[in-house]
Amino acid sequence: MPHDVDLIILLAAGFGLALIFGYIAARLRLPPLIGYLIAGIIISPNTPGIVGDIHLANQLAELGVMFLMFGVGMHFSLNDLMQVRRIALPGAILQIAVATLLGMGVSIIWGWSFGSALVFGLSLSCASTVVLLKALGDRGLLDSVNGKIAVGWLLVEDLVMVLALVLLPATAVLLGGQPLADAASDENIWLTLGTTLLKVVGFIAFMLIIGKRLVPMIMQIVARLGSRELFTLTVVAAAVSIAFGAYKFFGVSMALGAFFAGMVVKESDFSHRAEEETLPLREIFAILFFVAVGMLFDPRIIIEQPLHVLAVVAIIMIGKTIAAMALVLFFRYPVNTALTVGASLAQIGEFSFILAALGVSLNLLSLEGQNLILAGALISITLNSFVFSAVEPIQKWIRERSNLARMLERSGDPLAMLPDEVPQDYLRDQVVIVGHGEVGRRITRSLMEENIKVVIAEENREIVEDLREKGIAAVSGMATEPSVLIQAHIQHARLLVLSPMDILDIHKIVDIAKTLNPQIQVLVCAASKEEAEVIRRDNIGEVYFAKEEMAKNMSNHILNQIQLAHHEAPTH
CATH class of the missing domain: 3.40.50.720 (NAD(P)-binding Rossmann-like Domain)
Incomplete structure (x- = not known):
């Protein structure tokens, strides 16, 4: 088959299978992204049948990451975060620490290096914003206090993961990996780290001082022309060019650039229109991202290392959940809030995939580690809707045992x-x-x-x-x-x-x-x-x-x- 149709084959097979399995997942009341991941697994080199070009898939996944991060930036609300800051900030940071330590603990027992264990633990500590927003939206909880706490919690997680994406390449050599581009040695690693942080601060300052004014101004000028396609193009161009400019001129990740592009677009008076008109494009690239992630997954890991997979799922669905619930109760919120936040965090998603892919490229994480993370994501996302369904029965069970309820809800508050x-x-x-x-x-x-x-x-x-x-x-x-x-x-x-x-x-x-x-x-x-x-x-x-x-x-x-x-x- 001619080489120049590889992209068409990948898109046709990827979108076709994503539609079929996404529809099946939705009919089973599961997040459609489970179907997109399965579509990727089917066309991956690790399974028989149609094989998509993995190199093309990786490039499309990069675009997918950019648009995912752009969407996260557009949804990021400092006001929402400030409303729940006293629980979301310390709670999310402590929960990330607990989950990371659990992941590191089991991986060190398996004989992995410290660098591998750190990337692995971080990947298990962050939940999927896409899955959470859908789960809360389906249950009408997005505007509730519990929903706001869960979303605020994930916003803090997202910020910590963005920071991890920035710092990992700079500390790769120190952690036992290798740099992405310009070779760095042990002697200049601290200089590299310092330079990276300076560049990040420079980029953030540039975006907050110039980008925050320039991008909304350009959007306003284009909006006056009344051309819908030009307006959409302006938003897309802002997302892609800021992401590339961040990488080219400031040396920071394109993911961070796209995240800040979303934040400055949100500052515009036309932010709702920008979000509405770029949504189909962002969703298309998000689908491609999940298909590409599925193509990287080797399903043999489930058969060859079932105990490792079970340990990963236990950390995600039990360790993280109990840690989050304990922290919420410690801050004297009711059992209902603790159960909702715990259920919200009982899965991992897009940031886990991005971190795992970065870890592999830095030679910090093995393909086995990446496959375990992907297996954990598939299983936890599939089971997450059942976890949410269990919130009400568990709450009822606790309330029926008044002594337990009083102890958990701290009646002396x-x-x-x-x-x-x-x-x-x-x-x-x-x-x-x-x-x-x-x-x-x-x-x-x-x-x-x-x-x-x-x-x-x-x-x-x-x-x-x-x-x-x-x-x-x-x-x-x-x-x-x-x-x-x-x-x-x-x-x-x-x-x-x-x-x-x-x-x-x-x-x-x-x-x-x-x-x-x-x-x-x-x-x-x-x-x-x-x-x-x-x-x-x-x-x-x-x-x-x-x-x-x-x-x-x-x-x-x-x-x-x-x-x-x-x-x-x-x-x-």
Whole structure:
């Protein structure tokens, strides 16, 4: 077969099989990327049948990495991270340390070198953002407190892995490997490391000072032309050229360049449009990346070294999960949060593949190590949806054993009770507001400006701590638990205000509130028109729906303006 059609064969076979197995995976309620990895395994040189060109696959995988990292940069939100920083920052760093040490421990027992063990451990420590976002999205948890903590946790993991991708090439010789390009010796390794860090700092400074202004400005100029294809091309060109420029002029990885390209595009007023219009292209290259990763996998590892594979899966799904849950409980979050975060981290994905490939290229990680990582990823991603499904039954089992639940949830938590400084006369005829999101914040501000007494019930401990620092009465916990509303003194409250939340939670909270205080008035902010209709039909309380209220306010304003114009018009 002529050499010049190798790319077409690879794309045709890769996309065709990825479609078939991705569809099968989706039908089985598994992430489609399992299907893409299987498609890669089928066309790899390690299995009989169609064989794709592995060198071409590697080049396409490089593009895939760039677009994956670009997507991570576009989704990276410093605000989201800051909301959960007190748990996500220390929690993620400690969990990475525990998982890395577990991976290093077993690999050193297997007789691997320190450098191999370090790369292996790091690869097992980071979960897949793609898998997590899909799992949370499917369960409607993305906007929940638990979802935000899990996403914030993974953002910290992503940042640590980006740092590892930068530092590994510079420290390769010190760890027993070899450099990617310019040969470095033991004598100048610290100089190499120092130079690398300086270049990274220089690149970051360049992006934050110049790139942050230049890229959004170019996007704005192109957007004025009204050409959709030119706008898409601008975003893609920014991603690829910044990634290549980072590598060429600053000597840092293209992955880091693409990550910062995504971050500066996010700063533009057209970030939503950029994300929407480049999504198909990013997904196509992400699929190629997973197919290429599958092509590197040798399935014989599962048969030849089953105990090694089991050890890897145990570290990913048991070691990491228990470590994460223990850390969440240590920070005094409820069992439900601990279980959700633990389930979120019980898998590995794209960063693991990128780190493993870099480790192999630096001669730090063997192909056996890479295959074990890929096997662990395939198995853990496949089983992750079942782990998420087990969260509710496990939580129910723990709650039924009240002693265990009290021990795990630490009933003596100071944030679960109002501070002693709150005077008793304040806790009568107050307004209890459940949830301190955007709606809750605005209502609280308006009421406090009118000197109306307010008590906030909020799941996010960090928000509760911030409120207390400002002198606002707040209690931590899920308002579906009677103890939380009791602590908010709902029995003496005048009014209960519920921020947008799940309709089942609204029913539970109102039932508890009316049991404790039958005379209490209830105001509900509905998340959708359908939800507003259900609440009105069930006669839960007075309902407000954002779009309805906006339309009413605008209509009233228009009518007032028309009446004013008629009033001011000269009479003849």
